[in-house]
Amino acid sequence: MANVTALNVNGKKLTVNVDPQTSLLTVLRNDLNLTGTKYGCGESRCGACTVLIDGQQTRSCVTPVGKVANRQITTIEGLEKNGRLHPVQDAFLQADAMQCGYCTPGMIMAGVALLNKNTKPSREEIVQHMNRNVCRCGTYLRIIAAIQIASAAKGGAKGGRDD
Amino acid sequence: MTEIPEVERYELDEEPAYNFNFDRRQFLKAFSGGIALLVPLTNLIAQQPEQQGESGRGGFNRDMPQEIGAWIHIEPDGSIVAYTGKVEFGQNIRTSLTQAVAEELHVPLAMIRLVMGDTDLTPFDMGTFGSLTTPMMAPQLRKAAAAARETLISIVAQQWQVEPSTVRVVDAKFVNHDTTKSMTFADVAKGVKLVKTIPADVKTTPVAQWTVAGTSIPKVDGRDYVTGKHKYTSDMKRDGMLYGAVVRPSRINATFEARVSTPANMPGVQVVEDGNFLGVAGVDQTTATRAAKQIVARWKEPPPQPGNAELFDYLRKNATPGRARNVGSIADGLAAADKKLEQTYTIAYIAHAPLEPRAAVAEYVDNKLTVWTGTQRPFGVRGELADALHIPVSRIRVIVPDTGSGYGGKHSGECAIEAARLAIATKKPVKVVWSREEEFTWAYFRPAGLIDVKSGVKNDGTITAWEFHNYNSGTSAIQTRYDIPNQQIQFHEVQSPLRQGSYRGLAATANHFARETHIDELGTVLNMDPVEFRLKNLKDERMRAVLEAAANRFGWRAGRQKTGPTRGAGVAVGFEKGGYVATCAEVSVDSAGKVKLERVVEAFECGAIVNPKHLENQIEGAVVQAIGGALFEQIEFANGSILNPRFSRYRLPRFSDVPPIEVVLVNRKDLASAGAGETPIVGLAPAVGNAVFAATGKRLRSLPLG
Numbered sequence: 001m002a003n004v005t006a007l008n009v010n011g012k013k014l015t016v017n018v019d020p021q022t023s024l025l026t027v028l029r030n031d032l033n034l035t036g037t038k039y040g041c042g043e044s045r046c047g048a049c050t051v052l053i054d055g056q057q058t059r060s061c062v063t064p065v066g067k068v069a070n071r072q073i074t075t076i077e078g079l080e081k082n083g084r085l086h087p088v089q090d091a092f093l094q095a096d097a098m099q100c101g102y103c104t105p106g107m108i109m110a111g112v113a114l115l116n117k118n119t120k121p122s123r124e125e126i127v128q129h130m131n132r133n134v135c136r137c138g139t140y141l142r143i144i145a146a147i148q149i150a151s152a153a154k155g156g157a158k159g160g161r162d163d
Numbered sequence: 164m165t166e167i168p169e170v171e172r173y174e175l176d177e178e179p180a181y182n183f184n185f186d187r188r189q190f191l192k193a194f195s196g197g198i199a200l201l202v203p204l205t206n207l208i209a210q211q212p213e214q215q216g217e218s219g220r221g222g223f224n225r226d227m228p229q230e231i232g233a234w235i236h237i238e239p240d241g242s243i244v245a246y247t248g249k250v251e252f253g254q255n256i257r258t259s260l261t262q263a264v265a266e267e268l269h270v271p272l273a274m275i276r277l278v279m280g281d282t283d284l285t286p287f288d289m290g291t292f293g294s295l296t297t298p299m300m301a302p303q304l305r306k307a308a309a310a311a312r313e314t315l316i317s318i319v320a321q322q323w324q325v326e327p328s329t330v331r332v333v334d335a336k337f338v339n340h341d342t343t344k345s346m347t348f349a350d351v352a353k354g355v356k357l358v359k360t361i362p363a364d365v366k367t368t369p370v371a372q373w374t375v376a377g378t379s380i381p382k383v384d385g386r387d388y389v390t391g392k393h394k395y396t397s398d399m400k401r402d403g404m405l406y407g408a409v410v411r412p413s414r415i416n417a418t419f420e421a422r423v424s425t426p427a428n429m430p431g432v433q434v435v436e437d438g439n440f441l442g443v444a445g446v447d448q449t450t451a452t453r454a455a456k457q458i459v460a461r462w463k464e465p466p467p468q469p470g471n472a473e474l475f476d477y478l479r480k481n482a483t484p485g486r487a488r489n490v491g492s493i494a495d496g497l498a499a500a501d502k503k504l505e506q507t508y509t510i511a512y513i514a515h516a517p518l519e520p521r522a523a524v525a526e527y528v529d530n531k532l533t534v535w536t537g538t539q540r541p542f543g544v545r546g547e548l549a550d551a552l553h554i555p556v557s558r559i560r561v562i563v564p565d566t567g568s569g570y571g572g573k574h575s576g577e578c579a580i581e582a583a584r585l586a587i588a589t590k591k592p593v594k595v596v597w598s599r600e601e602e603f604t605w606a607y608f609r610p611a612g613l614i615d616v617k618s619g620v621k622n623d624g625t626i627t628a629w630e631f632h633n634y635n636s637g638t639s640a641i642q643t644r645y646d647i648p649n650q651q652i653q654f655h656e657v658q659s660p661l662r663q664g665s666y667r668g669l670a671a672t673a674n675h676f677a678r679e680t681h682i683d684e685l686g687t688v689l690n691m692d693p694v695e696f697r698l699k700n701l702k703d704e705r706m707r708a709v710l711e712a713a714a715n716r717f718g719w720r721a722g723r724q725k726t727g728p729t730r731g732a733g734v735a736v737g738f739e740k741g742g743y744v745a746t747c748a749e750v751s752v753d754s755a756g757k758v759k760l761e762r763v764v765e766a767f768e769c770g771a772i773v774n775p776k777h778l779e780n781q782i783e784g785a786v787v788q789a790i791g792g793a794l795f796e797q798i799e800f801a802n803g804s805i806l807n808p809r810f811s812r813y814r815l816p817r818f819s820d821v822p823p824i825e826v827v828l829v830n831r832k833d834l835a836s837a838g839a840g841e842t843p844i845v846g847l848a849p850a851v852g853n854a855v856f857a858a859t860g861k862r863l864r865s866l867p868l869g
Contacts, residue, residue, distance in 0.1 A: 022449060028627045030447055035398035040518050040565075041599045045810035048518055070731040076391035096381045096776055100253025100785055101388035102518045102567030108389060113468015128817045134810070137568055138254050138787025139780060140821045 010078030021065025047133030057113035076105035099137035241349030248288025250280035256533025267308035280563030290540035294838025379776030408455035414803030470801030482655035494626025494648025500619025519567020537566030544576030571665035603808030609666035637670025677847030713745035724857035733853025741837025746846030770831035789847035
């Protein structure tokens with residue numbers, strides 16, 4: 001059943017030898033040791049597993065790895081470039097937009113995806129875009145503030161694409 | 164199990180419920196050099212900060228306490244490490260405790276490392292709960308840090324042959340204004356081997372002079388979280404590690420009888436049977452999970468169990484009354500009343516739903532069991548492991564990596580025991596991470612409750628009688644702060660149909676919901692404004708202060724709770740665990756009865772504020788979490804099955820549910836700091852229920868309200 005899938009993760013080309021139906025989340029965490037992407041529910045309801053596929057936010061827990069062969073996958077580990085944080089990461093620190101931090105990678109990836117397509121989202125657009133990501137600690141207002149900070153900082157942050 | 168040398172039963176029995184075994188002998192074995200300042204355990208188990216007993220021995224002494232509660236170590240290389248059995252779950256105590264230490268040592272935060280929740284390295288701690296870290300642990304670590312600074316200064320002064328009062332710490336260096344000499348922490352600690360107990364009279368920085376504490380320091384290791392580098396238990400990997408999965412019973416309270424069939428072809432899978440436990444370990448998670456699903460077992464079915472439909476009837480009929488607290492006479496109070504009221508309130512079971520489910524990694528090497536797991540009670544879980552596996556606690560180490568939240572839901576060690584059973588049987592490290600469905604089904608819940616309230620009030624607004632019966636949900640905040648001459652307050656214990664336990668605020672949410680809704684109903688009977696009616700019956704100045712602060716910021720207009728055609732405003736006050744809270748909420752209700760929160764103002768006072776931004780963050784988070792329990796969270800269950808064990812069936816608060824939240828911090832620098840992780844959760848549900856009444860005239864007496 002297992003076969004080789006070619007992946008492009010955080011700009012690196014690599015192959016994994018797994019059943020193509022295996023979730024991308026499982027492959028990232030167990031095979032590639034990229035554990036910044038989290039399991040929260042396994043049914044795409046909490047967003048802890050959010051990654052970017054070609055710049056679009058995607059729930060890795062319900063994405064079979066076979067479907068994303070050769071596409072550009074970006075995880076939380078791929079945002080930092082040469083020791084410099086992505087503006088959204090930086091904004092989360094500035095706004096102290098976390099408590100336990102477990103939802104934070106998924107929130108940041110969703111925020112990056114939003115700013116990729118809409119550099120100046122309104123508060124309403126932020127809420128709508130982020131609404132499928134859950135923060136059980138309830139830091140939502142700070143996360144909104146962080147995305148606004150990131151948006152202001154770069155006049156709209158581009159990033160999360162490995163091109 | 165045969166691999167484990169059996170221990171005599173008495174070896175296990177010897178361990179007391181609270182195991183104070185980080186004693187001086189153990190400490191001296193571990194202590195390699197440098198300077199250590201110890202906090203005696205007795206300082207930390209005193210019930211109230213003001214009652215903290217010191218040893219009674221003035222000045223520095225060389226006697227070590229028999230049992231150590233926390234300690235600070237200036238290592239020979241000058242590193243500063245504080246050891247505490249507390250754990251980090253998102254309350255940001257790693258940051259606030261670091262602030263306290265930095266303040267007293269006069270060093271940058273980055274010089275300080277905290278070792279938390281490791282049963283081999285940190286002293287015994289009952290657990291991280293009850294909002295006790297800030298009032299109990301922070302002042303003790305602060306004292307230890309202050310004593311460490313004074314000790315270091317006296318060593319420096321001796322070397323320089325100057326008065327200690329002429330030596331100061333500036334930018335992490337010891338300096339003397341008469342000379343140009345300076346020494347680093349490493350210069351002083353190198354070659355020294357000194358252990359001291361914190362003296363009774365050690366002076367710490369008064370709150371008014373705080374420069375590090377009292378400020379909004381960001382999460383000290385925040386960068387590890389925004390980059391995904393932080394390793395939660397569920398992220399860990401050990402060499403040769405297997406992945407575990409558990410075959411779950413057919414329903415809650417069913418017990419294992421026999422394995423009926425195991426698929427013949429399961430390469431890389433080991434099946435482990437041990438008493439009531441049936442599980443597998445596999446080479447990867449997918450393999451293990453698949454194998455566990457394919458195994459067929461027979462379970463002994465328990466007798467029929469109650470479900471939602473009959474829950475509250477069941478609670479009332481199966482209760483054992485506890486001792487009542489009686490003040491005056493209810494009969495007299497009711498006789499003196501002009502108006503009487505009797506109502507019943509109900510509260511559903513809800514789930515903690517921490518985003519990181521229970522997880523554990525266990526390994527058994529050289530007869531020693533090490534378990535990494537996210538628990539709020541590392542020492543308690545060590546005891547659970549000892550009991551379950553018949554291994555003495557001296558051969559068990561529990562380590563708690565900073566964890567993906569708990570809210571009172573991770574006191575227990577089920578997952579740790581499962582991982583340990585599999586690790587012992589397979590002789591390999593094993594990781595077990597619960598699925599969301601397992602977390603919903605096999606953990607425990609915030610108790611459901613039924614509360615009867617009977618009261619009497621005079622036409623002038625004076626409450627004369629207050630009778631309050633809580634069935635099952637608990638006693639936290641069951642007492643009222645209103646000044647009522649005749650009271651009967653009673654808790655009735657019930658064998659809960661579902662496993663229940665601690666939850667942020669415990670029963671304080673249920674008791675405040677019933678009390679503050681009933682108070683509102685009394686005000687309505689009298690046609691009195693809710694704020695005015697509360698103030699009339701409250702003497703407690705701190706309670707009055709938060710109520711007035713919240714009402715002012717909200718722009719509360721007396722007698723004008725209906726704020727629009729479909730809108731209303733409500734208020735509630737509360738007190739628990741040393742913190743005072745007042746919540747004002749405005750809601751709108753659509754024609755279908757759907758409640759939307761429009762605005763929340765919450766005033767909170769917990770003594771002197773340690774970190775304003777993190778305090779605000781805790782309060783906002785508590786309000787958001789409270790929205791779920793107030794409006795939609797509810798466990799549905801029937802005959803031992805949880806019917807909504809998934810996020811698609813159990814709604815959590817989301818971005819769109821969160822209204823603007825204004826936090827009013829009342830800073831009482833003259834009072835000791837109390838914890839703030841819990842009490843801010845209690846005011847929202849009654850404030851929202853009262854606002855719904857103002858908007859619609861319909862009184863809601865059950866949580867969730869929606």
